[in-house]
Every structure is written in structure tokens, then in C-alpha cells.
Amino acid sequence: MLNKLPPVVVHLLAALGCLVLLVLLTFATDPFTNLRIATVGYYLIAVAGLALLTGFNGQVSLGHGAFMFIGAYTVALLVKRVPAFPIWADLLLATAAGGVAGLLAGAAAARLRGPYLAGATLALAVGLPAVTQRFPDLLAGSNGLSFTVNSQPAGLRSIPSTQWQAWIVWLAVLLALVVLANLARGKLGRTLRAVRDDEVAASLAGVHVGRTKILAFLVSSACGGLAGGLQAFLLGTAAPGSFTVALSLSLLAALVLGGLGSLWGALWGAIALVYFQVWTDDIAEMLSLRNDISDNLPLALYGVVLIVIVLAFPAGIQGGLRKLWVRVRRPVPSQRGEAS
Amino acid sequence: MTTFFNLTLAGLSSGAVYAALGLSLVIIYRATRVVNFAQPALALISSYVAYSVTKDTGSYWLGFAAAIVVGTVLGVAVERLLVRPLRDAGELSAIIATLGLLLVLQAVSGMIWSNEPHAFSYAFDFRGRFSAADLFAVLAVVVTASGVLLLFKFTSLGLRMRAAAFNPEVARLLGVRVGVMLTLGWGLAAAVGSLAGMLAIPPFISPTTLDEVFVFALTAAVLGGLDNPLGTIVGGLALGIGLSYVSGLLGPELVPLAALAILVAVLAVRPAGLFGRATARRV
């Protein structure tokens, strides 16, 4: 029956199901875990956007954090200066701002290949947050902006704030994922992959390569803008110190960890991003190591995991799961040596 | 006028450092088509070793030599253990692997030497607008870069290294030991990177000292063309001087933005860098 419905509706229903499950989950866990759940949410949309750009379209971007920066500051400025806008308007505008920035970045980067693109996006990640120094009155320089978001309707005031925030974040994330999934499945997804695999062939087949690459940047950075906006909403803060090169690199690493070229991979990557930090912190505390060691241990372990994944499990977590799924579904060949 | 002159001198010595670190990136890229994001970490560890050796023996040059040796060894190890297995895995895997290595090495240096900054000697007297230490930095980079260029252009070893990078299949058929050439390339690049680290780090060393320098070095390498060592030297010096002007005349907070603007402007006109060769034919 599900196969008869158009994909949009299937995706929407799946998203609705996920949302219901999530709401139940937030009731079952404590307020701090709800914060973690919300954090996984906005990382998920950030990594999913990157999956589209780097996984599907093959453009290596080391500057995704810059788009999150734009989204976060958009929300921050709107909440502070146009307080009448509801949070939905702020988030939509953050998404749009990210998209516009992506359009510009994509246009500038359309002719760049591989490491040149990587270098340019790295410079973007470093250079853009520095703009806060240039406009200290508007953007509050290094200190950044701090604000409180009022989004809970009066009737739901009894729900703890982190739980409510988790709902909002995941609602936005799931809606965005529905859009992304549709794009990925449809013509755009095929075009993106065609351009990634062989630009010349795609061009000969009638695909406008430059336009496709710019579109990939646009969609991906819109996701980044939304992610940044959600982070600002969640934490009530936007500061340049949060949008370091390390953030952009972590997002890329999460993508690879989860599995390139797959939106599910973005989910595993986002979970890993949040919970790996937590686990390494706990290990460090459990072993009560000397300060110098315990302070640096999470980073060291994170790096080791990246290397191991890349060397041993290049398809990431999603690739591993897929192999497992195939093995489970396909019956083992009989002893008489059935042909595969 | 003196301000301009002073800014140019300052830019020259910082540019030399960007050029050196950029050169190490370019050597590796030419040899293995990989951008080594772990390069600043390799340079950092070598410099920390130099710091310890100098502290124990009191000799700066002994530490210097130790840095170069350790850097080379690390470069060789990374190529053999990390990059070689990933040869066929796509460029993103190599980027992630070297990023992971960067995280590990930076964290390890913090574990061993702590996150506090330690004083780190200059090679020579650092007093003066263009001090003895600055002169040494520029000369060392010029000599090293010339040496590398001469190696690639005029020696048979250089020829073999270029052949191994450009077309490994044919080179193998012609008797070039491709694997050894790649390893050599990484060792050489890491040694140059360690030199760059020793020059860039003074006066203070901490696990994050080389982060910003690395971004500018990568910018310089991209500007000059990732497969062109001479272009990188020119790009590095030009970038150093340019950013020095920006810092002195417009304000130091604009330096990262200026680097981005320069990069975008140059790449818009020449997508493979100022002196790079475009590798794909547009249809």
C-alpha cells in the first residue's frame, strides 16, 4: 500500500512517525538528555546538508561551519532586534540567509576542484567569523550575542524548557529532512551524482554542471544555516568562538564516520559527534588521569577513531549496516555450492 | 614611509614562513595528490622535541637538528602507515585520515608538554626591525626552496620522484621504485615543514600555535598553485607582505578576511592558482 503513495507523502508520514517517537522519548528521559537529543538534531541537519554537497556532489567543503555561523547570528540578531517575529520566522530566515551565502560561495567556487575548493572553504571557515570584529556594535565582537528565546505557548509552560526545545528542533529537522530526501531521490539527486562521477559525461548529457554545483552549495548551506539557527535557539547564544575550524572539520569527519553519500549516515554521524565526546569525557573521568592527559584525551581518541574508520571501515557506519542488512536478508548458500 | 618599510620587512619574514610550510604541502601534493592536513601537527611535534632537547642540552642547534630528523621520520611513518593504504580510497579519505592524525598529534603534544605556552628560542638575535633571526628565516627558506627546486628539476632523483607522482604505472615499468619515491617525497616535505615550524613558532609554543599559520600556508599554496613549488614561494611571500599591510594599515582583525578575499579574487580569475596548471579539460 505504501508503494502506491507518492514519495512526498511517504516521507511526511515517516517524519510524523519519527516525531511521535521522539516526543515519547523525551518524556522517558531526563531534561539533560533532552538537551543532548536536541543537539543531535541540529548536528543531523548540518551533516545532512554536507552529505548532499560532499557525498552526493563530491565537492569537499571544509567551511560548513561558516554557514552555521550565519544561521546562528541571523537568529540572534532577529531575536534581539525584531522581537515580535515568532521563532519560526527567525528559523526560516536563518535558512534563507544560509542559502544566500551558499549561493555566493557556490558561485565563487564553481570552477574550483578538489584541494583548491578545500583550501578556499577552509579560508571561509577562518575568515567569516572574524567579521564580528569588524562590526563590534552590531555583532558584539568576540563576546558574541546572548539572548533568551521565548517560544513556549502559555498552555505548555509546564513542560521543561529543554524538552520543548527538543521538540521544536526535531520538528524543524524532520521537515528539512523530508525536503532533502525528496531532492535526493528525485532528479536533483541524480544530477548531483552524475556531476560527481563524471563532469564531462554529465555535461555531454545536457546537465548544466556549473548550475548544479551552485545548487548543491545552496541547498547544503541552507541546511547549515538552519542548523546554526537551531543551535542559537537551543543555547541562547551566538559567538565567534563557537564556529572554529574544528567545527567544520568535525562535521566532515562525522559525515565520513556515518557514511558518505547517504542521509542515514548523517544520523549516525550526528549521534557519534555528540555521544563520542560524552563517552570520552566519562572515560577520562573514570580513569582519573592527570589534568594534562585528561584534558586532551577526548580529542586524541576522536582522532584515533577517525583514522581507524577510514582505514578499516571506509563506508562508515551506514556502509557497515548495509552489509549487515544484505547478509541478513540473503539466505546462506546451500552446501551444494549455489551460485551467488 | 617608514611604516610602509617596516610593514614590508615584517611581512617578508612572516611570508617566508608561509612559503616554507606551503612548500611542504606542495611537495606532498605533487608526490601523492594528497593535501596533508597533519603537516602542522608533524611540525609541531618536531618543534616540541626541539624544545625538550634544547632545554636538556642548552644547545639551540642540537634541538634544531633533532626537529628536522624527527620531522623526516614522522613524515616517512605517516606515508607508509596511513597514506599508502588509502591510495585507492578517494581523496576525501586521505583528508579525513590526516585530519584525524592532526587531532591525535595535537592532543598528544598537549598531554606530554601541557597546554601552557613555553618560551621557544629564536635562531639568532631577534632585536631589530629586520633582525638576525628574520634574516635567517628568509635565507633558510630561500636556500631550502632553491634546493628543492633544483632537486626536482636537475637531478635524476628529482626526475624519478616527479615520474612516480605524474604517472606511477609508466614509471614502474621504467624501473622507478614508485613506493620509495613517494616515501622520500613525504620525508622531504616533512623536513621542510619542520623547518617552517621552527621558524614560525617563536616566541611561544603551545599545541595550537601553528593553526593560523597553517591556514595561511594552505592559502599561499593554493594561491600559487598546488603543483607549483615556485608559485607557492611567491604566493607565500606576497601573502605575508599583503597581510602585513592589512594588519598595519587596516587593523589586525581584518587579516583572516583579507586572506579569504585575496584567495577568492585570485581563484576567480585563475581557478588552479596563479601558476598552477589546470588538469581537466573543459568541454
Add this chain to the structure above:
Amino acid sequence: MRSSRSAIAIALASALVLAACGGAGETPANSGGAQNGEPAPGVTDTEVVIGTHQPLTGPAAPGYSKISVGSRAVYDYINDGGGINGRKITYKVEDDAYNPTKTVEVVKKLVLEEKIFAMVGGLGTSTHSKVLDYLTTEGVPDLLVSSGALMWDSPQKHPNTFGYQVDYTREGKVQGQYIKDNFAGKKVGLLMQNDDIGTDSQKGLDQFIKDQVVDRKTYDPANTDVTPQISALQASGAEVLVCECIPAFAALTILTSLKIGYKPQLVVSSIGADPATLTGLVEQFARQGGTQVSGGALLTGIIGTRYLPSVRGADDPWTSFFKEIHAKYIPQEAFTDTLVYGMVMAYTFAQALKAAGRDLTRQKIMDAMSSGELKGPGLTPFGFGKDSHAGYTGALVFQLAADGSVKTLQEAKVTDRESGEVKSYSEKRLTPQDVKLVG
């Protein structure tokens, strides 16, 4: 198609519902405060749990990562002596790497998961300012914030928050008045960090030396090249250079000035004037082949301000007291003023804890803080009271001598944040015996 039409209808309906939500920036009519009358979290019969966020890793770690080490040593000492009012102090330190996003996360973790009784010594203006509202809403006592910003002293808006460090304006006034009295007529240059350290210090300095200032330059902690700023200051002819800098940048200022041959009278504020840290940072360059100066000579004559006992204070009973704790609990750490900063903070908190009594609630500890009765190791009194949550209210001026010792140039003076005068205060400073906590 039917399905797309119904999809549109659903979308419109949701949009209407969503539009009914309030504006994101508006404060709702009844923003509830914390509930009182409940048993305080983080308190049991035998234990009280406190937390803090500190930059243990990352670019700001150098220098500041030792503050919590010093605090922990004092808490260990107190716990070994039986604790305060029969409770041991459990001190939870979370690393935020000076990244405000991480600060919000770890503070929420401390409040929601670790259920701390109070936050003690949260560090950094750009970091702590992001959790100020949250801590106020949750009713968590936010004590002894490690930053000199003015915003911690706002009892109306943030009744739970109390400062500790002398704020930058007060310190600027002490510095300004000293310069005016002792360097009248000389040209003054300012080098400041490009955040509230700079803006707040200038408010204080300008009250006294505005007409003497010939150039003002800022630096960004992310950029370690200060040559442009120092060159410009040299070109402006400034004979006195006020450095509102953290230790790494005070050291860079000294070295860069040496490099370009600029010899101003350096006046460094308390955040950067720890002699042990500075010596450790610049001494290496004195032994450099080529320079003729010794390590001490590089620092000789530097004027600094201070409000806590100095590690070089041979006749200060508090220095000896903390030195003993250091020797017993953390002998492997260098005994620096930064360490002492953390130790004095821990001691002050313990004093407040004792004053709050055995029947411990959050309200009682805040009453103890604002009672104005907290007197201890500091060289000046706290500004705590009903209408003020400001920390230390003044500073002492000292000068570094060639042999590494510190010479007091002007005894501690106190002032306010506005245009009040800078005046001496004559209250006798208490000794460790007077405010014994344990044993």
C-alpha cells in the same frame, strides 16, 4: 493533484497555528523564577556539590587552566580538616575550552545532571555571559565569577550572581590615578584586549589620564602578532604604555617592544601581571645568544596592580598559608599567582559556606555572600552588600625589581565604578588565624 492540495492545506493550517506563537524575543508575562522552599539540590548531610566551567584546553587554557587546580587543593585541605559544618565539598570542573557554545552545554550538564548546589568561579566574560540568564532563571547561586566585567554586579537583574575579581573599571581608576600622580605630563599609550577588558578599563583610565593618552590600540587574543600595534604606539611617542592584557600578551608586548627598540614604562593590569608567569615566559629570551640582558632585567621596572597575596610576598601570612597547602597537595605545580587566585576563591567560598550555617539552602549562601562580612586573604575588601555584588574593590600598585622581588609602590586603594575618588582604606587585614575554617 489531490494529495498536493491537501498538503498545502495542512501547511497553511500549521502556519496559522505557528503564527499564533509569541514573538521570539518577547518576554512572556509570567516568567517564573526558581521555586523556593524546596530542599536545595547538591546538598546532603555529608556533602555539598559545586561546579564550575573553566578553559582547560584550547587557546585560552595557558594560564587559566591552573585556577581550578589551586581551588581543588584548598577544597582538599578543607575536606581533610573535616569539611565545612560537617559537609565535604565536592568540586566538579567542566572544560569549556573558552567556547561559549560549550559553556552553555556544560553548565546545563552541571545544573541538570550533576545537580550542583552552586556555581563557583565560572571563568570568562564571553563564556559566562551566555549562562547568566540561565543560572538566574534556575535559581542557581552564581558565585565569585572569574572575570572583571561589570555585568556581574547587577543585583536587580541577576540577584544570584556575585563577582570576585576587581572589575576593570575600578582597576583602571587605580592605575589612572597612579599614573596621573607619578607620571604627570607624560604621554600615555593603551594596548587592550578587544573586548570588555578594553572598554571597561578605559572607562576607569579616562577619568584620570584622558588628556595624556595619545594612542589606543587593541589586540585580538587569536592573533599573536602585536608588532603593528606596538609600532604604532612607538610612533605616537607614548612614554607610558598601559597593557590591559592577559599574560601571554603582556609577554608578547615586552618581547615585541624589545625587538623594535621601544622602551616605555610598562603598566600591566592584574590579569597579566603575575611575575612568575611573566618570568617563565620571557626569561628564555634573555639568555638568547646576542642579547646582553638577563631575565630579570627584561622585567625590571614593570609596574603592575594586584589585589591578592603575592607568591613573592615573604612577609604575608596568607602567602605562607597557601604555600603550605601547595606543598602538601600540589607540589608538582608551579606556585604562581594564578594558582593563588584559585586558592583565594576557594577559601572565600568556604567562608561563605561556613557563614551560611549547617542548615544549608541556596538563599542562605547568597545571604552570606551579600552580608558584607566576608573578609579574608584579599588586599582590599569585597564590594558585596545589599545593593552591590561587586567583587574586590581596588588594588595595590607594585613594581618588579631586578632580583625578581616585588616592591610595593602604593598601598591598596579602593574606589567605585562611577566617578568616585580613589582612596585608601585603613581596615586591618585579617590573618589566616583570624578566619580559620578547619582544624
